[in-house]
Amino acid sequence: MILKKPNCFLKIQALVIILYHVFAAAATGITAFSLTNVTDHQALLAFKGQITSDPSNALSSWNDSIHFCAWTGVTCGKKHQRVTALRLPSLRLVGPLSPHVWNLTFLRVLDLEGNHLNGVLSQEIGRLSRLKGLHLTNNSFQGELPRNLSNCADLLALYLDGNNLTGRIPDELGSLLKLTQVELSSNGFTGEIPSALGNLSALTYLSLGINHIQGSIPQQLGYLSNLTDLQLGANNLTGHIPTSLYNISSIVTFSVIENNLIGSLPSDVFLALPELQLLTVGSNGFSGLVPSSITNASRAVAIDFGVNALIGPIPADLGGLENLEWLSFEVNNLGTEEGDDFSFLTSLTNCTKLQVVSSSENRLKGTLPDSLANFSSNLTTLFLSSNFISGPTPSGIGNLVNLQRLALEENMLTGNIPSSIGKLSKLQIVELSENNLSGGIPSSLGNMTSLSDLHLGNNWLEGTIPASLRNCTQLNSLRLNDNLLVGVVPLELFGLSSISTLTLAGNHLTGPIPSLVGKLANLETLNVSENNMSGEIPPAMGDCLVLEYLYLGANQFSGTIPPSMSNLRGLKLLNLSRNNFSGQFPRFLADLPSIEAIDLSFNKFEGEVPNKGIFRNHSAVSVVGNNDICGGPPSLQLPICKGGATKRKTSSQRTVMVITVVVSIFFLLVGIIAIVLYRSKRLESRTAFTSPIEDHHPKLSYVELSRATNGFSPTNMIGEGSFGAVYKGVLPSNGQIVAVKVLKLKEHGASKSFMAECEALGNIRHRNLVKIITSCSGIDFQREDFKALIFEFMPNGSLEKWLHPVPNEMGGSDNNMRLSVIQRLGIAIDVATAVDYLHHQCHSGIIHSDLKPSNVLLDSDFSAHVSDFGLAKFLAVKASGTQSSSIGIRGTVGYVAPEYGVGGEVSTRGDIYSFGILLLELFTGKRPTEPMFSGEFGLRGFVERSLPDGLDQVLDPLLCLGRVQGDLKRSLLSVLKVGLMCSAAQPNERMDIGEAAAELEKAWDVLQVRRRRIRV
Template identity: 40%
Template structure:
């Protein structure tokens, strides 16, 4: 029995051992087979990633050579530039090619990178549409395609990327509406869609994004209601809706009246940035806004708000920026604003606020920027407030009704950079201690006496406006007064001297040592009184007569801030002889320009009549009104007045009236018709002066205006020349106003959206709005091309310039050769280059001057906006070139006659016709 049991045990052990061995063998075989299959799958996946990357590269039409220098078989694709792979599977999980100057389309093969978690192609020049295949990237967490030129719509199947946390599609040309499917991205925390052409309504489904912390859809064309569901975004910290066409914020979901409802309190208390600038929201600002205790930025400017400023705003403990400008607010400034002890910026300009400045504002010990201009404020200015030492950026109290002298404490603001006290009609104290000022406007104050000499000692002053006062005597010649374009003194009829650009009468020579004639005052007193009475009677009758002729016309304040004389259609019709074809002097995209004469003195004028049938003409009208309404510079065309009414047929009529520029546009001088080619040649000095004039105008627009202005369409046909060939920048129909928030610049609503400017003067792959650098994208690039055209006579659009070869590249290459060959020969008179006069001139130094000018043009027209210099640098560099150029001509002749050239620049070239 025991023997049988033992045998059975041995048999069981054998069977178990045999089965275990077979199982082990089977497991090893399966494992080996699985490894082979997995390895083959991994290899196949790797090949898919590599092929996808190569296809992405093939869809690019242009890129720097070094970007893809590693993208070849000499390296594993995981070591290619911009590619990141996972350690285990060697699959692509990251593709980062931002700021690589890439041109072309985004390949649909992007959807084959199935393990991709991060895609960053921002700040390039990609165009075309976003491929819908991108919706297959289920592992994608971060998507950044911002600052490109992508068009089309946002693909709805982006919802397939359900792991997305950050989406940045801002600063493109995307259109259509936001797809409702985007609300299925439940992990989404940040959504940036600003600066596109997105239309339609705000999707109500956005309220499902419970993780959303920041949403920026500013600078689009969205309209309609902001849905109440947005109130359920309890984690929201940033809500940026500026510059759309939104009319209603209906957070309560049951009110539709275009008002900011009181249920705004439903928004998260964590919200720290609320920006609704530039919409059409009306009604009053609700007191309940104070429930947003986390706010540090509240921007409601340029809407249609009415009523008083809520006193409850003063209870927002963390508020650092409060912007309520450009509304219709009334009442007094609440004293509770003095409780905002963290406030850095306070903008209440362009409202109808009344009363005095509350003394509690002196509690704002951190306030750096304060703007109260264009209101109805009155009373005296609290000295405690005006002496806040924290004011270091701007203090603007202009265009109000304050009384009494300004407190002398304003002299303590020695670090302030911009001070605007224009049109206050108050006595201005001693400002000699404000050595940090860059911008000072004291215009229209009835100030008298001589211009204070201490203005010439301000080391940083770049613009000084003393216009429309009663200053008298000689204009100082030092400091800022050495730059005629940086000083405005018109409207002071008793001033004399100064720089030639000020166009003032020379001061009379002082009589020294000459004996005085003694006369009997009694003999001349009686005739003087009689003559004075007769003259007074004559001018009184003349004044009554002129009032009768003007039919009681007055000078109303326009909606864009300046006072202009009224003019109607009939007056312009008569001035231009019925808009006769013989008076037609130009035509553009938005209208036609006629020459005419106005008034009893038959003053020559140019009348720009807008074609209101042209799409965008009305926006162009408002753009030009707002751009020219508050800017004044000798190198900007002056807006005499505007006409907005109806013609004889009852149709809408809009026109601008400008001074007539007798020498036409720069275009006609650089590219004259055959019959004018002999009469319209600009010498080198004239071209340098014109270049400086244009640069000075842009420097003023970009850096010296209260709100920077971008012209957006700078070209020779928009530069007009007066009798003295002084250049004036004109045609602001595409201009864009920039509002500064936190030191950056953002475009204002009145810009002519959708208009791109003129081909040849726009940077390739231009990024439309990139905060402050957008100035470099538009005007600086255009100026660079114009400068190259000015000195070479070559248009930027030319049959010789194909593909990526342009005027910029042509000049850059040509500088390596003889520079005189590329300079406009009408400026050099090449046939005279062999004369003795030119041999006396240091030819190498002249070439150096020309090379310096062309290098400035090349620097301005660089493809990368960050590589471009700004207009302040341009003005400084050109001034140095001009100084060198003038010094160069002084070497032509050592005779006493040639040493008197300082009195008249043009005489410097009379000795050497070859140069002119």
């Protein structure tokens, strides 16, 4: 028989056990309440255990020396000592998010935004039933948004923007009736906008922009009566805007920019939405009239109707828009048959905050009103190009003292260019091409010392080119083509070392090209064709090492082609036609690696034409009208060279023939021996060569790559460097678009560069590093060694292309190639994140050694990917104690750390210096090698001495920011400060790359908030 203990005894025993634990806990400094929160303690430790990098040591306090409620970022409730908030924003934490976080069942706020956390948000998130705020912005979370998030019934704020989430936005979000803020932008969401979101009656902020959402906007969103911000831009939305949305009178921000929406905008939209401050409906398919109620938009700060199909007049009475800063009607069909379409400009003179006005590419007719002189002194940008403006340019334009960009090209302007324009000392871009302007070029233009682009081509301008332009020391592009200009080209122009494009074609200019042309170190395009210029090409032309386009046709030039022009290795187009050039045919042209087209027609060249290089492409070469040339490929249909290009005496011919036979036999024997040795060596090298990536990816053959790139056609070439050329290709097997980097095996160091890139890319994986697909190692059709790397194709090319657009064949560039502040800052963060990964997070630390804009590639979303690891250096230490490296130390002038120039050891701080210079270039638009920088005064000094008061003068004018104030100014100053700290002269003074990324992300957060109010 078993005796049972009385109940009272059991209760006493339990009490004793509890008291024992209480006193034991007290003895160790832990409160009695810890018995109820062991789960929270374990969950936090599990979270820390998954973090692979904590550069700021934020979690160093997470140990047993203090209670976990006192740990950094942890907040506990006073009653039960359970974790109620976990806040660790912008600390650069790296690693997956531990699923144990979902065991913090008392959690009300989870704020981990601005880190590098990854993984999938599991369905267990639904266990956080008390959660009110979920802030995971700017991380790398993947997968779909958990549907059982609907269990978090108290959720007020959901911030998941800037991740890699995919799939549909779940309907279940519509059950979270307390939600006030939903931010899901900058992800990869697909499907349609759930109509169930219309149930969120408390919602004030909804942002779904920059995704892949399609379908129509559900009319149920019109039920969101408390909504103030609606951002649906940069998706694939179709159909009409539901009329129900115009019933939400509380809306402040309404953005549907860059979709495929159609229909007309209601005329009373600004009456229905009286609080509206930002309306961006640009880049859609809207038609009909500009809403007449725009005259009532007294609260509006930014209005963008650009790139649609709007018709009719621009409302004339806009003077009541007292807060307006940005107004765009560009690229529509606006205008009337009657004309007088520019009366709206007069009304805008009352808008004292106005900074940007753009009505380019419409059908507006009439003259520019004299009232233009009364515009706001804040005006920085006036775009009225590609319309039907007639009459003179108002002389009062000189009153717009802060104007930075003026575009009036492709109109019908007449009369003189007013000399008062010279008062605009801050003017950087002047576009007056393709008008009917006459008279002389005002010498007052020399007062515009900030001028970078002066385009006056296709007018009726006469007289000489003013020498006063020598004062425009920042001039980058000068186009005076197709006018009636006379006289010699002023020597002063050739003293402007900043010039990259000089187009003077189609005038009546005389005189020679001065030898000073060799001082134009940045000259990329020189076009003086169709003038009356004479003389010889100066040998100094060969010093223009970056020259790509040279047009000298239809002049009276004479003499021979100087051999120094063989130095122009980047030359793409050469036109010397219709001149009096003579002498031996310039055979070196066949060896220029970048040449795409040559026109030497109608000159007096003699001798043999090469049968190689560009001359094998008969469609790219013209040599007609030279009567004494011969040879070349059959496609040129030239006579065969008989007995050489010069006359020889018969006796000399016999002697030469005998010597030639003897020498030929000798060299034939030597050649046979050399071929045997070469083939055996090549077989050995082929056996010895193995790419670190070849074991992980299917290799492609030379034949497949040749087909993919159309025979490595020059038209497929998208870039070229010291050791390789890059081609765009389409793989025949699956249609995938790729970038093929072909190794230049004959270049010294190319094989080592190839191996360095293979080794680096075979061991790293990161979203901001270029992704390698496979490699190729074999022989080509000429039985020569061939090696190539195949990468994921980046449709937006390099950052270099966007910061410094390359002139087209006519010497122009694409003015639409502009990066916004947000895009530039995002690119900077991407690069910093990638470098941080290379230095601290991959298996073996890697020094990139060649960070610069041309090595930063942009995908379709303008996310940045660091490329070109040909100079990479590994931090892994060998047995000898030296760092392993696959190639000698090199870099690019302007970006190389100063300590390298005096034999300093390669380190991660060299990459940080390069990043700092890149960051400054990103926001100033200035290369570190620009002629304005010399000696100890460089890009860094230019920025440092100008801050903080001269911020407006430092920023890239293509940003079109005008006068920068408030949060935007503070953010941009902090960004430039990061660039200065990273590029400090002393390595130990440079900011850590992880800290740099964190500071940039803080600026990003501020600018994103500003972006919700006005497009930056």
